[in-house]
């Protein structure tokens with residue numbers, strides 16, 4: 479089990495800067511609109527992958543959570559999803575012929591709120607996907623669920639459609655916190671959902687939590703943590719609330735003085751980490767926890783964990799096709815993103831049958847740095863020899879400047895560097911984003927401001 483780290487206050491002040499979460503390298507900030515459909519096709523042709531992961535973005539939500547920084551549309555009109563599915567169908571019909579040599583091994587529905595869809599709309603969506611793509615017999619099918627607006631029996635319907643993994647947004651169980659974020663939900667109903675999911679033999683249940691929310695105190699969050707343990711999920715995602723009110727208008731409803739201070743926020747995170755590890759969960763990467771027999775925990779142990787736009791995954795060696803407004807694809811040596819506004823998405827599908835707005839084709843340097851950053855973010859360890867061999871470089875020579883940048887972390891006892899490896903120590907794991915930033919060739923003072931604080 480990974481030891482629960484502490485962080486010296488002076489290091490929190492020194493390294494808790496703004497930085498990417500590295501769900502991709504280069505980050506989405508480097509995507510540009512010179513990347514087009516021809517580049518997208520070229521990436522598919524050049525890709526050696528034969529396995530495909532599908533991501534479908536459902537942008538609608540029933541109401542606005544004030545902390546949210548996602549791309550979503552708040553509406554009560556269910557029929558908006560019918561129109562959306564009409565356009566999604568056209569996109570799928572046009573995209574699928576490019577992937578006839580791929581087999582789908584993974585599907586994830588994210589949002590927004592995928593559970594905004596009705597049972598009939600889910601049936602329709604799955605029918606379209608299965609008609610146009612080749613699904614392998616065993617497919618990992620996961621969906622994010624908002625526990626506020628669904629009926630218990632939706633879980634039965636999703637299971638019948640082939641879904642086997644559920645992720646519920648819990649965030650915090652305290653009513654004062656819930657009211658401040660405009661997300662009041664009943665923990666007893668969440669319990670009922672998890673009970674039903676277990677009766678239906680879902681393979682894995684994840685709960686999302688957020689620390690750093692308004693009015694969250696140590697005592698209140700402790701109660702949330704205890705309730706989470708009673709709910710007994712297979713996985714827990716523990717996200718940091720990034721307060722960026724100048725970027726996200728809804729966050730202006732959250733007053734600065736309601737938020738925990740930097741030190742208090744760090745304590746909330748450390749308390750949660752200690753609580754989960756004391757209860758038998760293994761820390762995965764920087765913000766996930768899983769039971770020791772969960773495949774993420776096993777993959778981390780074998781150092782084969784991957785990271786993509788949905789976070790940590792065991793299925794990194796496949797192409798990822800994003801479908802729907804704002805979705806991101808990772809195909810071979812390229813990233814591509816669909817247009818972010820729904821109106822523009824509809825127009826693009828009508829005009830061109832697809833909605834890629836921007837992207838980036840990776841240079842060899844991007845690929846090497848991406849592999850280094852991924853190893854650090856996933857495994858907290860970098861085998862320099864393996865990178866040298868894989869990319870025919872001399873690691874120490876290639877990353878001479880970056881190794882100098884790492885000296886500060888070395889001096890502060892956050893990492894060790896040997897001729898063969900870089901190891902991130904327990905305290906350094908909390909600052910893994912800052913450490914990975916040393917290998918990012920694109921960062922500068924202006925771009926880092928676009929990212930949230932690393933803790």
Ligand code: SF4
Nearest residue numbers: 539542543546548590
């Ligand atoms: S947190 Fe989820 S449910 Fe809430 S507004 Fe954002 S996307 Fe919608």
